[in-house]
Amino acid sequence: MTRGNILSSRDDKNDIMKHLIEKAEKLGIKIPHITAEKINAAIKPVLRKMEKAGIRIDVAKLEKLDRKLSKKLIELKKKIEKLAGHSFNVDSPTQMAEVLFNELKLPKADLKKTKSGISTAASELKKIEKKHKIIPPILEHRELAKLISTYLKPLPTLVDEDSRLHTTYGLETSTGRLTSSEPNLQNIPIRGTYGPEIRAAFVASPGMKLISADYSQIELRVVACLAKDGAMIKAFQNNEDIHTRTASEIFDTELSKVTPEQRRAAKTVNFGIVYGQTPYGLSQGLGIPVEKAAEYIMHYFEIHKGVKNYINSMIKMARDEGYVETLFGTKRYLPEIGSSNRYLAEAEERMAINTPVQGTAAEILKLAMIELDRKLTRSVISSGRSPVERSHEISPTSPEARGRNDNPSPRMLLTVHDEIVVEAPAKLANEVAKVIKETMENAVALCVPVRADVGIGDNWAAAK
């Protein structure tokens, strides 16, 4: 699958390790001596265990919410069809566009086009929200239809005899992130009116708690180090709120005088940077003129010369070498970056900027998971007895022991890009939470502190 066995000899791998260590040292980062390849090999058994464990679902709760939202959905459909003057398939973008732009003659000039016509995406419909009473119910219908068809209806049918839901994790992504499928448990709603209600249906087993731990701004911390950006490094070392700091920079305001509105805008700028966002994209995101957006970005790069330099050097690297790589050596080839097709070339430029950041963050999370699994499996925090003591009885993780709820040990259940969810006996929850936090924060010694926030609760919503 890779290269011939003869070429990928052990010496060759040592060379890779040497190269990675040297690169990390130049960035002021001390990495564990391990390559991406080995990280992926080591995470596999951990993922298989998590899949097998599954997470308990409060099926009745989902079904109750389904009944409530399905009823609302019917009313919304009626309302939309009444305003349209006839019944039609509200779920069909084609028919929706016909109703809105041909029958009701709503203005379509400012809206994005798709291959098949005018876009009816929520972000586009919001632009004409004030033009007709039909838009708000359409937006609400969209939201509810999504929740019902993707989560509320399917999930209850997928639980096992213990009401547990088992996903499958995959490793084959272009940046090194994990995927989750059948069902995807990495896109369970959290925002909106009903997001928290759906998350609250992911519950701890009796006598147990869920512990959720997520990295705080891991991607921006990675940027600070990969870019060796002095201003960003200082902000993180001083434990400042990075978005407030950016706001004070781009709006030229004292830290204490940054408004919530300014902080929100700065947050968009910070994330946009990691994606290679253009002034146009930022203007869309913030609802401001392109000129203003360009000004913010320019001002940002005046202060963050390291980030500017990082962007340029990743694009150069991809052009010269044909690929970019993460801290632990996951490569992504970008063959079209020199293409005369500007669309393709610019898309790969953004990948060159984003991949090392997103991929390095993913590797850090995987390292933390591997280490945490080791600690949860072998350490005395499993019910406070030594592994030797426990080895003389039924394994605490065996189905027999779990069935009787006998000395269950803490175990990882889920992971969502910068988050780990663990289930632990209620009595051990505080102790386990500390171990998780400590493991995540020390998985790698970046040039800035790494922080993780931990919460404990009876369900996934309450654990955040």
Next chain:
DNA sequence: TCGTTCACG
């Protein structure tokens, strides 16, 4: 099977 839309980080 593809395109559109939208849920998450």
Next chain:
DNA sequence: ACGTACGTGAACGAT
């Protein structure tokens, strides 16, 4: 003049 922020997976309609 053009299109415009990265990475995923799932549901639905159109073909």
